[in-house]
Amino acid sequence: MSGDATNGELDRVERIFDRLAAGYDRQIGWSERLLLGDARQWAIGEARGEVVEIGVGSGLNLPLYGAGVTRVIGVELSERMLDLARARSAAVPVELRQGDAQQLDLPAASADSVVSTYTFCTIPDPGAAAAAAWRVLRPGGVFVAVEHGPARARPIAAAMRTLEPLAVRFAADYLTREPVGYLTAAGFTIEHYARTGRGGVVFRVLARKSE
Numbered sequence: 001m002s003g004d005a006t007n008g009e010l011d012r013v014e015r016i017f018d019r020l021a022a023g024y025d026r027q028i029g030w031s032e033r034l035l036l037g038d039a040r041q042w043a044i045g046e047a048r049g050e051v052v053e054i055g056v057g058s059g060l061n062l063p064l065y066g067a068g069v070t071r072v073i074g075v076e077l078s079e080r081m082l083d084l085a086r087a088r089s090a091a092v093p094v095e096l097r098q099g100d101a102q103q104l105d106l107p108a109a110s111a112d113s114v115v116s117t118y119t120f121c122t123i124p125d126p127g128a129a130a131a132a133a134w135r136v137l138r139p140g141g142v143f144v145a146v147e148h149g150p151a152r153a154r155p156i157a158a159a160m161r162t163l164e165p166l167a168v169r170f171a172a173d174y175l176t177r178e179p180v181g182y183l184t185a186a187g188f189t190i191e192h193y194a195r196t197g198r199g200g201v202v203f204r205v206l207a208r209k210s211e
Contacts, residue, residue, distance in 0.1 A: 009124040010077065010100060013172045017057075017078035017122075020171065024058050024081065028118070037197045039146040039204055040064070040117050046144045046206055049112030052136055054101035054129060055119030059085025065092045069113075073106065075099045102128040109138045117146045120179050122172045130186035134209055143188055143207045150176040151199035183207040 020027075032040065044064040053061060056074030058081050065072055071093045076082050077100060085096055099105055101116075102125050114133040120126045133143050150157035160175045167173040180190060180203070188207035196202045 014077045016172045018080040021080035035198045039202045043144045043146045047113040051113045052111045053115040057081050059088035062088040062090040104132045106136045111136045114143045120147045121174045126182045130182040134186045137209045139211045141209050145179045145205040147179045147203050149178040
């Protein structure tokens with residue numbers, strides 16, 4: 001994807017999430033109760049040390065950080081989503097930044113954990129985001145990802161693929177993206193992989209940057 005095309009797509013995603021921000025918590029809450037389950041809590045429980053959360057969104061994860069986490073830097077494209085995140089309380093120091101997960105404006109080898117919950121599905125170039133996460137992680141650091149993907153049942157997965165163009169157009173949401181391939185291509189080693197949620201649509205992944 002060329003630079004101009006990437007910038008145009010980023011602008012489109014930002015506009016979509018600015019528009020969706022007011023109802024985002026309600027929508028994702030409904031999805032987690034009925035479909036996705038408690039994968040968010042699992043992801044935050046795996047984070048340690050200096051954490052970079054990409055696609056911090058409305059800040060739903062911020063109150064969940066606690067033991068073992070020293071600081072969180074939350075990166076988000078949508079300023080309206082960040083406005084919601086700024087209102088969240090947290091038990092650890094938090095810094096929120098508007099930015100692009102595909103090219104994180106952070107020093108190399110500066111984080112112990114990168115966290116992504118339901119974010120890869122909206123990033124125009126998830127391979128670039130995986131590479132950016134690799135760069136900012138210290139050797140031995142972990143990328144903890146919770147993402148949705150195709151259901152186990154083929155008819156449901158096929159239906160998801162049919163609906164995907166509409167989801168991408170109106171919600172910047174690729175319904176059937178799987179995170180593992182992007183992470184392994186960036187150099188990560190997969191240490192944990194599980195499928196949970198209704199129909200197995202949730203992918204829980206812990207990937208490590210080698211020492």
